[in-house]
Amino acid sequence: MASWHRLTEAQIRKAEAEGTLSGLAGEGKRLPDRPGDALIDAGDAAGYRIMAEAGALPEEIRLKAQLDAARADWQAATTEADKRRHMGRIADLQMRYEIARDARRKFLR
DSSP, rough: OHHHHHHHHHHHHHHHTTTTSSTTTTTSSOOOOOGGGSSSSSHHHHHEEEEEEETTOOOOHHHHHHHHHHHHHHHHHSSHHHHHHHHHHHHOOOHEEEEEEHHHHHOOO
């Protein structure tokens, strides 16, 4: 592990000396707050960000975003009929999200 650390540090120092770490997007700015990243593996979080920037999110992430929106709609609903309708949508999305998440976990094993 120590040799991996030394290799990584050497590559960073080389890139700094060559100036390839200057002028990058977001340089000098605070890192964005991503509290959701604390709940998943750091490698997965980085991979998801890269895929999102390329416009290629996995089904699991797309469903999670829809689920979050459906929950917000449920909270904003003012009538019982609307709340029931949104709960049906939430149940459907939650089931589809869990299926997609389980499929990813099985694939990565």
